[in-house]
Amino acid sequence: VLGINKSIEREGQDRYSIELPKDQQIFIEEAYKINPNTVVVLVAGSSLAINWMDEHIPAIVNAWYPGEAGGTAVAEVLFGDYNPGGKLPLTYYRSLDELPAFDDYDIRKGRTYQFFEGDPLYAFGHGLSYTTFSYGRAQADKNLLSRGDKLNLSIPVKNTGKRNGEEIVQVYIRRPADKEGPAKTLRAFKRVEIAQGKTENVMIELPYSAFEWFDA
Numbered sequence: 001v002l003g004i005n006k007s008i009e010r011e012g013q014d015r016y017s018i019e020l021p022k023d024q025q026i027f028i029e030e031a032y033k034i035n036p037n038t039v040v041v042l043v044a045g046s047s048l049a050i051n052w053m054d055e056h057i058p059a060i061v062n063a064w065y066p067g068e069a070g071g072t073a074v075a076e077v078l079f080g081d082y083n084p085g086g087k088l089p090l091t092y093y094r095s096l097d098e099l100p101a102f103d104d105y106d107i108r109k110g111r112t113y114q115f116f117e118g119d120p121l122y123a124f125g126h127g128l129s130y131t132t133f134s135y136g137r138a139q140a141d142k143n144l145l146s147r148g149d150k151l152n153l154s155i156p157v158k159n160t161g162k163r164n165g166e167e168i169v170q171v172y173i174r175r176p177a178d179k180e181g182p183a184k185t186l187r188a189f190k191r192v193e194i195a196q197g198k199t200e201n202v203m204i205e206l207p208y209s210a211f212e213w214f215d216a
Contacts, residue, residue, distance in 0.1 A: 002028060003043030003063075018049045018096055025052065032056055041074055047092040047122075054121060062088070083130045085166035085191070092122035114182035125170050125186070131161025131196065135169075146208070153204045159194040166193045169202045173210065181213060 002024045009015050019025065029052065032038055039059045042048065043066070053060060061084075063074050076082040091113045093099060098118045100109045108115050113124030136156030155169055168191045172184040187210040194200045 001041045001043060003041075004045075004048070005043070009045060014102070015046075018047065018093060020048060020050065028053065028057070039078065041078075047090050049092070049094055049096075049121065051094055051121060062086075080130065083163055083165045085127065085129050085168060087125050087127035087168045087170070088122055089124070091116060091120050091124045092126075094119070094121045108180070114185055117183075125168075127168070129161075129165045129167075131159055131163040131165035133165075133167045133194070134158045134160050136199075149208055151206045151210075153188075153206060155202045155204065156199055157192065157194060157202050158199040159196055162196060164193070164195045166191055168192075169204065171204055171206065175213060178213070180215070187211075 002020060004015075004021070008021070020028075028038075028040065036056070036058070038057060039061065040053055040057050041061045041063050042050070043063050045065050050060070061074060061077055063070060066073055073082075077084050093116075098110070098116075100106075100111065110116055110118075113120075134157070136158070138153050138155045141152045141154075153171060157167060157169060159165060159167075168189055170186060171188040173187045174184045175181055188204050188206055190202055190204050192200055192202050
């Protein structure tokens with residue numbers, strides 16, 4: 001179990017780096033030498049540049065700050081009693097060198113998944129489970145929208161693994177002709193439970209507001 005706590009990050013105190021504390025980096029590297037079949041449970045409230053772990057550790061469970069029932073929840077995942085299906089609500093960067101100055105609040109300069117142009121360690125929306133899913137081609141029920149109208153998407157999703165599981169289907173929208181706008185923006189998502197080998201036709205409703213944009 002590795003990570004950080006309120007002595008390193010909290011309201012009113014920012015981190016000086018996005019790496020794990022040095023002693024923890026040394027600890028996991030030494031543990032890996034003894035047994036490469038190691039799972040890391042990561043405890044933190046924000047993203048970490050865990051590049052070495054990504055390259056060497058077979059499995060990482062992101063527990064965030066899990067609360068009083070966290071031990072039970074993590075144990076259920078580790079022993080296979082629960083098949084996780086969570087997705088990251090932020091971007092995991094590889095280095096602070098990829099980001100603009102901390103006191104520059106203009107996210108259009110490469111901040112967040114919407115404007116970051118690099119190769120993230122783990123992208124916004126990333127998440128694995130004990131099964132796998134494949135997506136078919138999404139179909140929309142109409143081409144154009146008028147204010148107050150809505151569009152319905154139908155997305156076939158198949159559980160291609162060996163266990164029942166849950167997938168969070170995410171819908172991102174972008175405007176290809178907008179050179180200054182975000183590369184993509186999450187506008188809808190839906191969590192679905194799909195049995196092993198089965199295909200679910202996931203229906204997602206997009207209101208007119210999902211296609212609205214603003215400029216500076």
